Amino acid sequence: MTTKCEDCPLRRLDVFKEFSKDELIFMDRFKTGELIAQPGTEVLAQDASSTQLYTALSGMGLRHKTLEDGSRQVVGFVLPGDFVGLQTGVMDVMRHSVEATTQMTLCVFNRSEIWSLFKNQPQRAFALTHLAAQEESLLGEALTAVGQLDGMGKVAWALHRFFTRLTALDLNSNGRVPMPYRQQDLADALGLSLVHTNKTLAKLRDKGIASWSDDDLVVHDEARLAQLAHVGSEEAKPRPLI
Amino acid sequence: MTTKCEDCPLRRLDVFKEFSKDELIFMDRFKTGELIAQPGTEVLAQDASSTQLYTALSGMGLRHKTLEDGSRQVVGFVLPGDFVGLQTGVMDVMRHSVEATTQMTLCVFNRSEIWSLFKNQPQRAFALTHLAAQEESLLGEALTAVGQLDGMGKVAWALHRFFTRLTALDLNSNGRVPMPYRQQDLADALGLSLVHTNKTLAKLRDKGIASWSDDDLVVHDEARLAQLAHVGSEEAKPRPLI
DNA sequence: CGATTACTTGAGGCCTGTCAATGATGGTGG
DNA sequence: CCACCATCATTGACAGGCCTCAAGTAATCG
The missing domain is CATH 2.60.120.10 (Jelly Rolls)
Structure with missing residues (x-):
């Protein structure tokens, strides 16, 4: 069914x-x-x-x-x-x-x-094209993060983007969102080594900004995270669903 | 007119x-x-x-x-x-x-x-969406190059992709294509510093693989360039024009 | 002919990758 | 029930690729 x-x-x-x-x-x-x-x-x-x-x-x-x-x-x-x-x-x-x-x-x-x-x-065709353009936009942001930010910036950017997207999907409960990936996945997304990704995540955890473990991401200081990620606070516009 | x-x-x-x-x-x-x-x-x-x-x-x-x-x-x-x-x-x-x-x-x-x-x-709408998907594909490749390759690989990738695209546009005359950009533009595309980009270009020139100066790119050894760029040899499929 | 822009080259240092070892967890089979 | 293995996370040491700073050349322009 x-x-x-x-x-x-x-x-x-x-x-x-x-x-x-x-x-x-x-x-x-x-x-x-x-x-x-x-x-x-x-x-x-x-x-x-x-x-x-x-x-x-x-x-x-x-x-x-x-x-x-x-x-x-x-x-x-x-x-x-x-x-x-x-x-x-x-x-x-x-x-x-x-x-x-x-x-x-x-x-x-x-x-x-x-x-x-x-x-x-x-x-519906227009909606599909809209989604394609959105995907292009997302990739452009990723490219900018990977190309221009340092290790800390990249990791912060990824966590922030993830947190924002999940929140828009109503999967945020008290600052906690599911993030069922391995550190290796994040490293491969950012062009960083696994080791360096791990150490950077540890820094963010120690600073009390965000912590990711056991498939859950908890953001304690969203403003600081956004600042590290070099992103402003844009609200998500509605997008089509297909 | x-x-x-x-x-x-x-x-x-x-x-x-x-x-x-x-x-x-x-x-x-x-x-x-x-x-x-x-x-x-x-x-x-x-x-x-x-x-x-x-x-x-x-x-x-x-x-x-x-x-x-x-x-x-x-x-x-x-x-x-x-x-x-x-x-x-x-x-x-x-x-x-x-x-x-x-x-x-x-x-x-x-x-x-x-x-x-x-x-x-x-x-025509389909063609537009096709172009959008193509653009997404291109950005994915760029992200992969910027994320995974080292300096030499990135520069080789960019030159190779540029050479291939220009060749498909019939702007290749004897291995020479127009490339009217500054080194700073290439550096900003690859997430490298201007200085390092310059030194990497010098290496490619010294090795007799490719040389870019005065708004012209000359590729002397396309196979070696493709190898450095970690790309195979895929022919370009026809795409729509809008 | 001074000012501007772009390219080139050298020196030094740090960010990040690699190597390596350890711990934690969970699944598996004896 | 417990060795055994596989996967993933964590941490330290070390090296190197790439960045930054700096200076110099060449070409163009008003």
Whole structure:
């Protein structure tokens, strides 16, 4: 038994734009099922094409690229509401892998239906493009953090962004959000070594700014964290959900 | 007197997908004029919205983000055929600035017409999304290079990617392509200091692999450059032009 | 011809990577 | 129930790649 789009819990969050009645009906036909991905499972593979596209409904994962020498760049964290598979949807192949770090539930769409979305549901097509632009924006921020900040800045940036995104998803309870990743994942996202990432996290913990352990991130001083991350305080604008 | 889309020189290049007769007619109505941007001019400003979107017709520029402490991250180089303004088109504001480094000619579109594109020209809307996905892919590669490679690798990656893109645009004459940027621009793109970038370029020159001076990049040993950049040899697939 | 911009080169120091060892936890099989 | 193993987090020591500071050259411009 799968969730009907009408009953989708994500849809009610303020971060997501509202659906018209029409859109809801279309989405319900567009959605062909649900996929349960176990932790460690690869949902989409780099350099491969897929006939299916997904929207994360619950659980978390990450996007990463692997170089031939074995090093790995984490290019993003997949949270509920994120669309995955855009690249295979419009360009044939994925340029990065997507893997589940916790158990994930994903809404499944057929790639072959993408065209009908553009042809019959311009609003939904626009939403898809909006998400693509948003993803581009996110990657630009990540590139800026990795390129311009020092170790402390990078780690602070990542924790702050994560905290903000999770808070928008209403997963923040008293300054605590779930963060079910390994330190190695964060290190690979920031271009830092595992050791240095670990020591930097220890500093943030000792200073009483933020502490991350046992899959939970607790932020004690958000202002200080934002300052270290060199980010202002922008509220999240509503984005589409697909 | 502006170029008609039918006569657009870019359209004939193999990198770009072909237009249908219908699309050509639509694009000609969609295009409202041309903008000549002088070197150093800002075409689109970070955190601002614009009523106009552009496709670069000739000349080169760059996209960059500026932090409040003055440091700058170059998030991309704008070449002929590149669409700029997607973010302001679908999300209101730009998250980076776009500036011309040479004189540029840009095709101008009205942002308000974007919706008619989605409503009446699903093929063109799809093309736009394709470009967005491509841009995301490019940023993912840049992030991987900046995050995982050492100084030599980063510089080699940038030169290789630049050389490949310019070659696809048929701007390669005997292993020489125009590269009208400052070393500081490259440094800001790679998260390296100007000094270190300069010394790394000198090494590549001394080894006879590639030399960049006087706004021209000459690649003498593409295979070695690709190896240093940790990239395989993938041919460029045709992409849409808007 | 002074001022400005960009490129080049050397010297010194620190941030960050690498190596290595230890602890903590959880799963597994005897 | 307890060795055994695998994974992940933690900490110290050391080295090196890259940054910063600084000075000098070359080219362009008003």
